[in-house]
Amino acid sequence: MAKAKTVFFCQSCGAQSVKWIGRCPVCGEWNTYVEEVIQKEEPAQAGSWKPASTTPGGSSTKAAKSRPLNDIVAEDEPRIITSDGELNRVLGGGIVPGSIVLIGGEPGIGKSTLMLQIALSLRKHKVLYVSGEESEAQIKMRAERLVDQQHPNCYILTETQTQNIFRQIDQVQPNIVVIDSIQTMHSSLVESGAGSVSQVRECTTEFLKFAKETSTPVLLIGHITKDGSLAGPKTLEHMVDTVLQFEGDRHMSYRILRTIKNRFGSTSELGIYEMQGTGLRQVSNPSEILLSQRSESLSGMAIGATLEGNRPLLVEVQALVTPATYGTPQRSSTGFDSKRLQMLLAVLEKRAGLRLGQHDVFLNIAGGLRLDDPALDMAVCAAVVSSLNDLPIPGDVCLAAEVGLSGEIRAVARLDQRLAEAEKLGFREMYVSHFNGKGLDLARYGLKVQPVSRLDEVLNGLF
Ligand code: TYD
């Protein structure tokens, strides 16, 4: 028997080396090289659709010929429109035939639920849901929770070996394949354990080839690591057509499906769901829900008009400012960057003359959302001042502007969308930057627009 060939792979970026290295020269991470065995033989019996080995020399594919672009006829295969409007939106208008989509997210966020729900809702298509994580009975129980009526064209396969999966695909001939998850899959062409760099890469290549050659879309579920990036090699993200990220606070009910990469559409799209006892429900008008718990005139609350992806959202910013009990005052922030909060507090202290040095400041974005739009700055400042002075802000006023280091109010992107959303939700007044009004017909909107240029102007106007 030939000696097994081994290669060392960086588990962080997928770089390879013939010998062990302490520090990866590509990504700079320490102690990430692991030895993995690579076997080069083709398996004895595979299904009739056989993925060729990716290793050089083992390939059996025909050489392609170049053609003039003019001679190529683009057959416009229609996209598969799911009943899930939020998913269609993030994919740029439905699932593209032959595309490979990677859905990443933390454990327990609802990736399996979302995929099963989509599989069950595609009644006109045959779907093969491959799970390497749950048993058939567990999937059945989940499906029963999700829908009352079962879908006759949804096939479940609990298998982790790709060659066996392709054999089943041959039999079932599905229109869509879901793989839960890519880290549990293993191919017999590579000998290292499931979840290792070479396995993840090999399995993805096999599914990619299958998708392109048969025009069957494949939806892959991927795990993410502690620091939020997709587990496995970075090359995984380059290999697939679309990368979606499913995120949200596990203890809150809202979930956001975000497009990170899309070869067939925009990357600034966003889908919003609510996790309920019966699965994920699409939220088509998020602002109404985020603001629904608003009671009249409480101090420490301000409404910010933010933009998540392409969608305008009105969110409630809550602040609590109390005298500090310990020597060092605490600053804590949920859903908003804490460094940015500290900067805004320093600006308030220096430019608006507020004494915040002896106070604890707690900030929260209601609804469990994590936002990083600088247009929330003014709402954050307003909420902090409102809580400090115990003066409520009228409930029909909202704010959208960035606050600069010298206390100047800066313009934000796409104010027209924010204004239109605020108007739709019945707001009476919106504070915006003085620089934003130019080129915009402010009289067109049914709400009063207050242009401001300095932080103290905002505070004088509000309180
Ligand atoms: P799951 O899809 O298993 O997460 P992932 O595949 O991303 O690890 O989601 C599991 C969570 O969702 C679990 O905490 C229970 C919750 N859940 C509901 O609240 N309602 C439901 O109808 C279902 C199916 C799950």
Ligand code: MG
């Ligand atoms: Mg799962």
